[in-house]
Amino acid sequence: MLFSKQRAIITVIILSVIGICSIALSCNNDKPAAVATSDGKALAEKYCKSCHEYPSPSMLNQETWLKHVLPAMAPRLGVKVYADDQYVNDPFSKSAIPYEDWLKIVNYYKASAPKALKPAHVPVAPVKDWGVFTLLKPIHDKVAEATTTMVAFDTIGHHIYTSDRLNSSVFKWSDGLKLQTTHKYSSPAVDVQFSKDAGEKEQGAFTFIGSMDAIDILNGYVMDIGLDESAKKQKKIIADKLPRPVQSLTIDVDKDGLADRIICGFGHNAGGLYWYKQLPDRKFEKHVICTIPGAEHAITGDFNHDGWPDVICLFAQADEGIWMFLNDHKGGFTATNLLRFPPVYGSSSFQLVDFNGDGKPDILYTCGDNSDYSKILKPYHGVYIYLNQGDFKYKQAYFYPVNGATKAIAADFNGDGQLDIALIAFFPDLKNNPAEGFTYFEQDKSMHFIPYNLPIEKAGRWICMDVADYNSDGKPDILLGNYAQGFMNEDDVKPDWNMDTPFILLKNAGGRHSSNKMK
Numbered sequence: 001m002l003f004s005k006q007r008a009i010i011t012v013i014i015l016s017v018i019g020i021c022s023i024a025l026s027c028n029n030d031k032p033a034a035v036a037t038s039d040g041k042a043l044a045e046k047y048c049k050s051c052h053e054y055p056s057p058s059m060l061n062q063e064t065w066l067k068h069v070l071p072a073m074a075p076r077l078g079v080k081v082y083a084d085d086q087y088v089n090d091p092f093s094k095s096a097i098p099y100e101d102w103l104k105i106v107n108y109y110k111a112s113a114p115k116a117l118k119p120a121h122v123p124v125a126p127v128k129d130w131g132v133f134t135l136l137k138p139i140h141d142k143v144a145e146a147t148t149t150m151v152a153f154d155t156i157g158h159h160i161y162t163s164d165r166l167n168s169s170v171f172k173w174s175d176g177l178k179l180q181t182t183h184k185y186s187s188p189a190v191d192v193q194f195s196k197d198a199g200e201k202e203q204g205a206f207t208f209i210g211s212m213d214a215i216d217i218l219n220g221y222v223m224d225i226g227l228d229e230s231a232k233k234q235k236k237i238i239a240d241k242l243p244r245p246v247q248s249l250t251i252d253v254d255k256d257g258l259a260d261r262i263i264c265g266f267g268h269n270a271g272g273l274y275w276y277k278q279l280p281d282r283k284f285e286k287h288v289i290c291t292i293p294g295a296e297h298a299i300t301g302d303f304n305h306d307g308w309p310d311v312i313c314l315f316a317q318a319d320e321g322i323w324m325f326l327n328d329h330k331g332g333f334t335a336t337n338l339l340r341f342p343p344v345y346g347s348s349s350f351q352l353v354d355f356n357g358d359g360k361p362d363i364l365y366t367c368g369d370n371s372d373y374s375k376i377l378k379p380y381h382g383v384y385i386y387l388n389q390g391d392f393k394y395k396q397a398y399f400y401p402v403n404g405a406t407k408a409i410a411a412d413f414n415g416d417g418q419l420d421i422a423l424i425a426f427f428p429d430l431k432n433n434p435a436e437g438f439t440y441f442e443q444d445k446s447m448h449f450i451p452y453n454l455p456i457e458k459a460g461r462w463i464c465m466d467v468a469d470y471n472s473d474g475k476p477d478i479l480l481g482n483y484a485q486g487f488m489n490e491d492d493v494k495p496d497w498n499m500d501t502p503f504i505l506l507k508n509a510g511g512r513h514s515s516n517k518m519k
Helices: 033-048 060-079 099-112
Strands: 080-082 086-088 133-136 148-154 159-162 169-173 179-184 191-195 201-206 218-226 236-244 245-251 260-265 273-276 284-290 295-301 310-315 320-327 333-341 348-353 361-366 382-390 393-401 405-411 422-426 438-445 448-452 464-469 477-482 504-508
Touching: 033 099, 060 080, 060 099, 099 236, 148 191, 148 464, 148 477, 159 191, 159 504, 191 245, 201 245, 218 245, 218 260, 236 245, 236 260, 236 273, 236 438, 245 295, 260 284, 260 295, 273 295, 284 310, 284 320, 295 348, 310 333, 310 348, 320 348, 320 361, 320 422, 333 361, 361 393, 361 405, 393 448, 405 464
Parallel strands: 348 405
Antiparallel strands: 080 086, 133 504, 148 159, 159 169, 169 179, 191 201, 201 218, 218 236, 245 260, 260 273, 273 284, 295 310, 310 320, 320 333, 348 361, 361 382, 382 393, 405 422, 422 438, 438 448, 464 477, 477 504
């Protein structure tokens, strides 16, 4: 969930097991521009490529580099900042880079960055239509602004669960979208996985982020909560003192017959991907898979077909990318990078799904997290499809630009046997194109999609999403969570969407198009 990450998305410094590296630094230089620019490019490549993808100056406009990104990065490297964007050559400072090299790099970005980014080319104009959906709204008391942090279909108990930041509560809704129960916790929940215990009682493994703010504090936790009436008071902490966890998965990593947990600790400057091994006494022992912050979303499976469970994880801090961790059968993992993205992308979600029917899982990916230092529209934000070429190699086969893309989920929504895509964008172009906050991509032929902007931009601002067959009619439905307040990148835009409805349900009516039916 994007908001739970609220990070410095264009941070070009990564604190990892190999140290600190940086690529974008400062902005004063008295040397000839041509020489400094040439040296600056070489230095930028030198400092960044050992840690992450090299971000071209063309990826942000000049003002964003000079006024926002670079001044924010300077203190991290031991360089003092004054007057917002000026720097001090302090001989007693322990800088991670020589001051003169810093200035050369800054001059390179200053000279090379464009004044403004060109808008992305839209290959197919969106259709303003309801697609195959109708709109349902929950029955609730309008008492406060919506700050939804989680929406989830419970396909076992046939309920809907949500959580919010304002109350740090978990809400249970009936199949008629009526609020049934409210339970308050010390943190909002951002993820849940439903299952049945040994006694066939339903339980939810809830991930509570702890701090919503981008700080290094260990107050997140994962808790199993009984959901059946006879077990509703059963609660068990699986892991605590976590760095802003955003997801947990249940899997028997070491094949000892005990269910372990994989936990994504997004963190801030510190975080990681963890394996919590279940011991015979039902306690859990922490093992670190990766210490890089930004672990955002993980998928488990036997990816190399050796009979042992593996993990693929999207990391969304400075070293953005998708890594595969293959089980070494000895209580550890071997890491392999599948895709790597520049540190300005704002990676936000991924899904493994076979788009071309060749039996190999492809990657559906979005980038669009757009808070903190670089609050400008970026033409590379949107939804991508990378086709599996075999041997864990992937090739981009599709891109559609969507400002601030947050999450995409593929499913056959119209029942024609081809995968379609539902996409939310928490940071759309609110001034000129707020309808791109939700887009339904209908695949009409192989790898060709018709985008639909449903007229729901006034119903809320979508930060989280879930897809499942809500009413067991064989058609996947969509839940959208409304985070109505804050995080406005455009100062002259005032909210004109619903501020109090926590979520909406897009009910799949089937067929190619549905009527504009609202309840």
